[in-house]
Amino acid sequence: MKKNNGFTxxxxxxxxxxxxxxxxxxxxxxxxxxxxxxxxxxxxxIVDRLHDEMQPFLLESKKTPYESVKNINQKLVTFTFVLDRNYIKGCVVWENAKKKKESHCLYGVPKS
Incomplete structure (x- = not known):
């Protein structure tokens, strides 16, 4: 009989x-x-926060143009709101985890 002692x-x-x-x-x-x-x-x-930040401009007719910088998740985020024709344009710009600049814009109709 052959004896097995383990792996070679x-x-x-x-x-x-x-x-x-x-x-x-x-x-x-x-x-x-x-x-x-x-x-x-x-x-x-950040896009959810942009939506929330945009509500006063749509519902309460807050003055535009407006810009603010906030800290969200240890990132500096710049919000800008301008009147673009008959719409409020809200944009947000930030640097993502890959160190690339990222932006997103939403449009809304102000309450008359």
Whole structure:
């Protein structure tokens, strides 16, 4: 009868190299996914805040043009509101997690 004493050195090296290959491909992917999650979460929060900041201009006829800078999720966010024809245009500008400038605009009809 043949006696099995465990794994050979070649089997251990092959399995370790497979494991290291999987680990080295998964860490960058997890970093990319986490960064994109942060960007989408910040975008959702900031656009919701733009909607909320725009309400006084639509309902109470607050004076335009108007600009303000606020801190949301440790990011400096610039809100601007202007009258564009018969609409109130509210825009927001910020720097996302990839250090790129991002902006979003909403339009609304002021209450007459």
């Amino acid at each position: 050195l070649v089997e251990v090296i092959i399995s370790a190299s497979i494991l290291m290959t999987v680990v080295t491909t998964m860490f960058p992917l997890l970093h990319i996914i986490t960064t994109e999650k942060i960007i989408l979460s910040d975008r959702r929060t």
